[in-house]
Amino acid sequence: MDVVKIRMQVYKTGLVDTTKNTIKEQGPLGLYTGLSAALLRQITYTTARIGFFNTLSDICEKHLGRLNYPTLVSLGMIAGMIGALIGTPADVVMVRMIADVHLPPEKRRGYKHAVNGLIRIAKEEGVLRLWTGSIPTTGRAAIANGAQLGTYSRSKMFLKDSGLLEEGLLLQFIASLMSGIVAATASLPIDIAKTRAQNWKESGKPPSVGRMLLMISKGEGPRALWRGFLPYYARIAPNTVITMVCMDQLTRLYLTHIRR
Template identity: 30%
Template sequence: MSNSISVKEAVAVAVPVSTKSSGQKKKQPYPFWLGGVAATIAASITHPLDLTKVRLQATGDKGMIQSLKRTVHTAGYRGLFDGITGTWMRQMSYSLCRFWAYDESKKLLGAGPHAPAWKLALAGGMAGGIAGLVGNPGEIVMVRLQGDFGKPPEKRFNYKHCFDALFRMVREEGSSSLLRGVGPNIFRAVLMNASQLASYDFFKQELLKTKYFEDNIYCHTVASFAAGTVATTVCSPADVLKSRIMTASGKESASTLQVIKTSLRNEGAMFMFKGWLPAWTRLQPTTMLIFITLEQLKNLVDFTRSLREKDSD
């Protein structure tokens, strides 16, 4: 009797283990460049909005609609995509790097599927620091290409495309020009990724714990909407400071600390959230498009892998 029980117990233990080992293979990691592609697609769709934002800062236009009309009037509808190659360069350097570094940072920190928010935020901040440095040249190229036609003709760079901009910057201004503004850019990238990437993962895993959501496009939409709002709020102070420092003329130029002191004295603490709504209007659709596109690309990778497995069987 004892022998028969031991045999049954052995079979009961052995069957699930063998089934698990043969039926559930360890999931392969997704291609490291997937995030860069998703961000490039999203940025291409929202490029006219980003272009308008840059030109509003560089010209005397009073609003988004006026700036859009001016662009169409002077350059036609194709003008809404001026500097698109700079956007592609920026996304395929900065965004590709940040998604890759975020996944690697999560592995390093042991941040699994149900990791606490602080671990996700730390991983996002680490990724932002790396991506902010790597993507700085692309950031400069993108801003210059987008803002060029908003300047008087004699002050334009007249770059042909992103690579022409990159080569001319090095040749005419030296290689150090590629690191211009790298400090504020890294600081903003740390805040952006600690809030945007981490909050998306956090909201997604919290939604999946409820009975109302499954891992589908509806869950991705709600999680990315929440992530865009968090990212806009967290990054608002850095964006305001960066804009005020970069738009100051030579005589008005001041350190970050001086700008903070002056703004606090004249406007109070809420100056850090000036322009929150326009920033949210621009960042929100971009954030949603990035994550929804990324999730669909992952589904496509899973689908192609399943087809290859069927063919091999």
């Protein structure tokens, strides 16, 4: 889904055409282009954002008691920004690996894997180039994680308080789906600006987030800011469900069997 979404954003094609062209040109495995960078991004970005969110939530609950929705969203935004700064280098490599196939042969980067991409960018373009698009990346992460983590925690509270569901897998699953919809809708425009900035091939630095969003809106119409929504949500929904459910279940196992 990430491969399809990024190629839709960069090359301005539709969902069906992008998927068909990718399979036609690269075969089914073409849908997993950049997998090593995607995994590295999850290892760095996801562990950081969830770890910081849980830590910050625990600290605030000790001092403030039960947290309201705005507080949970704010903590999610802070955790997301920290995680994004840590995960941006892997994100840059992933975007470039996915977009590489449609570039002219002489302009292709040809990274062998994520580590090779990190080393080559640092050597050929400078270490700071690894944080290309860090501002839109942190902006997207702030919005996405504020919506995702904040909504997940608040949805669980609401579903339990209203008596609709009790603590368990079903509660975690429903709350994850709810948070995924909010996160995808809120963060996709910033995600598009981030993708365009990281794959910028024109001379000079890429435009700022605001200018990039304005350029896309003016040149392609406001709806273009949500281009790739279906693959984006199709990626973010299972990602949210698996991440949140595993996090809660692993926490329960830890508290039950290790931290007694």
